C-alpha cells in the first residue's frame with residue numbers, strides 16, 4: 062500500500078505557542094492529519110476527512126459558532142480531501158472506504174464529498190453521536206455532516222490484539238492490513254487506525270493525544286492550551302489518560318515497529334510528509350499561522 066499524509070483543515074486558535082509549541086505570533090497552527098491510502102485490491106481508503114467542501118461553502122450551516130470561533134477555523138477549498146484527491150490525479154469516486162477515528166466536526170466534514178464510500182466507525186461512536194446532548198454534545202457532533210451517509214459499516218471490539226491493544230473485528234471489505242483500535246476517552250467510541258504498510262506499522266491515534274511530546278520521549282509534555290482543550294473535550298477522563306499512557310508506552314517500547322501520530326500536531330504531519338512526499342509543498346501542510 063502507498064500512504065499519503067494530507068492536511069484537510071487548518072485551525073488557528075488564539076494562543077500561539079501556548080497551543081502548538083512553536084508559533085511566534087498570536088495564533089497557533091493546528092492541522093487535520095488525514096491519510097489517503099492506495100490499496101491493491103480495495104481502491105482508495107481515506108482515514109478521517111477533516112473539513113469538507115460543504116463546510117467551506119456554508120460553514121454557518123454546518124458547524125457551531127462556538128467551535129468556529131474558539132478554534133479559529135480557516136476554511137480553504139484546496140485543503141479538502143476532495144480537492145487533494147483530485148490534485149493527486151485520482152477520481153474521487155475511487156475513494157471506496159472511509160475509516161473514521163470518531164465523528165467530531167473536524168474529522169467527519171468531508172464525508173459528504175464521497176457519497177459512494179463505505180464509512181467505517183465503531184458502533185459505539187455512532188450511537189454516542191446520534192444521542193449527543195448538552196452544550197458540547199450538540200456542538201461537537203454535527204448531524205448535517207453525516208446524515209446523508211448511505212453506506213455505514215459499524216464495528217465492535219473483539220478482534221485479535223495488536224501490540225496489547227484490542228482491535229475491532231475484521232473490517233469488511235478492507236484489506237487485513239487496516240485495523241480499528243478502540244481508544245476511548247476523547248469520545249465514547251473513539252478509535253485509532255493501524256496500517257501495516259509493509260515497511261512498519263502506522264498508527265493514526267486521532268484525538269487520543271494532541272501534542273507530539275506526549276509520546277516518544279521519557280518525559281511527557283503537553284502545552285497548556287492543548288491540555289486544556291483535551292480536558293474540555295473528554296467524555297471519560299480515566300479511560301483517556303489510561304489510553305494515553307498505553308500509547309506512550311507503545312511509542313517507547315516499539316519505536317522501530319510503529320510510527321505513531323495524532324490528528325492535530327503540525328510538526329508530526331510535516332515530519333511524516335517529508336518522509337514520503339507525495340504532494341506539492343503548498344498543498345501539503347497549508348494554512349495560515
Ligand SMILES: [Zn+2]
Nearest residue numbers: 165167268324
Ligand atoms: Zn479533532
